[in-house]
Amino acid sequence: AQSVTQLGSHVSVSEGALVLLRCNYSSSVPPYLFWYVQYPNQGLQLLLKYTTGATLVKGINGFEAEFKKSETSFHLTKPSAHMSDAAEYFCAVSPNFGNEKLTFGTGTRLTIIP
Amino acid sequence: EAQVTQNPRYLITVTGKKLTVTCSQNMNHEYMSWYRQDPGLGLRQIYYSMNVEVTDKGDVPEGYKVSRKEKRNFPLILESPSPNQTSLYFCASSTLGAKPYEQYFGPGTRLTVT
Numbered sequence: 001a002q003s004v005t006q007l008g009s010h011v012s013v014s015e016g017a018l019v020l021l022r023c024n025y026s027s028s029v030p031p032y033l034f035w036y037v038q039y040p041n042q043g044l045q046l047l048l049k050y051t052t053g054a055t056l057v058k059g060i061n062g063f064e065a066e067f068k069k070s071e072t073s074f075h076l077t078k079p080s081a082h083m084s085d086a087a088e089y090f091c092a093v094s095p096n097f098g099n100e101k102l103t104f105g106t107g108t109r110l111t112i113i114p
Numbered sequence: 115e116a117q118v119t120q121n122p123r124y125l126i127t128v129t130g131k132k133l134t135v136t137c138s139q140n141m142n143h144e145y146m147s148w149y150r151q152d153p154g155l156g157l158r159q160i161y162y163s164m165n166v167e168v169t170d171k172g173d174v175p176e177g178y179k180v181s182r183k184e185k186r187n188f189p190l191i192l193e194s195p196s197p198n199q200t201s202l203y204f205c206a207s208s209t210l211g212a213k214p215y216e217q218y219f220g221p222g223t224r225l226t227v228t
Contacts, residue, residue: 044204104149
């Protein structure tokens with residue numbers, strides 16, 4: 001069984017400030033981990049993914065995430081927020097074998113304060 | 115352009131009136147899936163298909179049907195819609211080549227059942 005917990009359904013940061021969106025996972029097998037972004041009235045777009053190897057993963061639009069097995073975490077960060085980062089962000093997990101089922105967190109809505 | 119398309123994008127209907135939401139992908143993907151997105155619940159999988167004529171239930175299949183007669187299409191059928199099926203629906207697809215199987219999402223269908 002697998003699950004994802006995203007702490008904070010809403011996060012607000014000032015433009016230029018650090019963005020930190022938290023994700024903790026639970027998985028009985030080694031997982032693949034993903035961050036997706038959803039802009040208003042759009043579908044989900046993959047930001048980045050962790051498979052194996054390097055634990056610091058870089059994605060699009062300046063985002064990165066670090067896989068910490070000991071903490072079962074995969075937090076998303078961006079050093080300097082931009083107005084265009086305002087969106088909803090979803091963390092997701094899938095097992096690294098078997099079916100392709102993605103289990104999503106409940107999402108974090110990021111607001112950027114000018 | 116590689117894409118997943120859904121139709122209609124918006125639909126308002128009445129309780130009990132059968133409807134179909136179409137999903138089509140042009141990437142020759144084997145795997146297709148339907149999700150519903152509800153506030154505070156994230157995305158939950160309704161049904162998925164590993165290939166033509168192979169479908170299986172996800173986490174919330176009650177009240178839905180699917181079929182996979184062609185590789186590119188994966189329609190979602192609501193035989194007798196009810197107000198609790200008011201939601202935002204997403205179709206997704208992925209290849210079953212190298213893991214992890216990155217899922218590509220359609221733009222979403224917003225369904226209102228009155």
